[in-house]
Amino acid sequence: MLPQEIIRKKRNHQTLSDEEIKFFIQGVSQESISDCQIGALTMAIFLNGLNHRETVTLTKAMRDSGDVLDWSDLDGPVVDKHSTGGVGDKVSLMLAPILACCGVYVPMISGRGLGHTGGTLDKFDSIKGYNTAPSNELFKKTVKEVGCAIIGQTGNLAPADKRIYAIRDVCGTVESIPLITASILSKKLAAGLDCLVMDVKCGNGAFMETKKDSEALAELIVQTANAAGTKTTALLTDMNQVLGHNVGNALEMQEAVDYLKGIKQEKRLHEVTMSLCAELLVTAKRAKTLKEAEEKLTKVLSSGQALEKFQEMVSALGGPKDFVSKTEKYLPQAKIIRPIYAKEAGYVNKINTRAVGLALIGLKGGRTTPTQKLDYATGFKDFCQIGDYLDTKTPLAFVCAQDEASFAQAQAELRAAVKLSATEPTVKHKTILKRIK
């Protein structure tokens, strides 16, 4: 078989056989296929698409390009959640310990921030001592003994995706529904999951802005994952404003701990977290209905069990033993923490959520180069929400910055991102837009 013939076939709108797809992915892993051939095939797929069978075969071939984790020694189902990425999305931080209290195991392999969106891994890296790259033994031991562990992608998990993704990133082929599906699922399926729930974000802070595109992505992921043997459902959730109150790595970690303590549980963040957890408990047959699942989840959250579980995970992975009781002591704090106000009073009508994510990058809380070291302390606290009335006494947000120049820049960017109107907004954004089974 010749790689150029496979590329030619897809370029000419033909379908690829399973053998051709497997041959190509094997060549990607063994480096017998060059970067330009990967670039050419992914562009042909971007332009001409893949059918359902081709997408399933590509996903499985990428999954099998490295290790596939085995959890057969555990006495319960192995589950996980994946979000397509948003701004202020700290759901994973609470979801993993809440679920681990409900008889399921959560080995969560998370990623760094991508583009304007935040990454769970960066949030855990804000805890001094917490090891996001433990040995396989420590990862497995933590999942078995605690019930959950949130870590980064291990070296040999779906290595074909690592190579293809890096090439797509610089060849303009990221926003392809079949390629995103195969990329996300190859990593999730390599984690050896029984059940998965996808949080497909939709709106101006998501990669897929329209409901039509988000729905198409969610449907393809659900079909492909189920065909590959992992029971999967998806929720389409709103990303037209910051999720929760805080944006920024340590600030989001603080919000997650406050949420688990019951101090502050922002309504939309709570709805998304509970709904995703409930989906997984039903799929994993730990609850008969979503209502029964929510009752279980509320119990472990309000009793403080989920908070204890979070502490157990942090301790097991090398973090401070008293992290949840002394969170402020362990998380880094910015030099300047100051409220900012809108220039004129009015109702928050629209938020350019992508611009908020980019403003965090301006504060060095997100990356402009792949190897950049982050400033975990920076970001925004108590961010306003659509429908809030802002005046000279009600801040739009608090900016946490390390110097006056970056504070002023963030202030200008946030003022431009938040659009006010004289009357209350008429468009109401539902938090959960659709459930896809």
Ligand code: URA
């Ligand atoms: N996240 C991934 O892991 N892969 C993609 O292609 C897009 C988002």
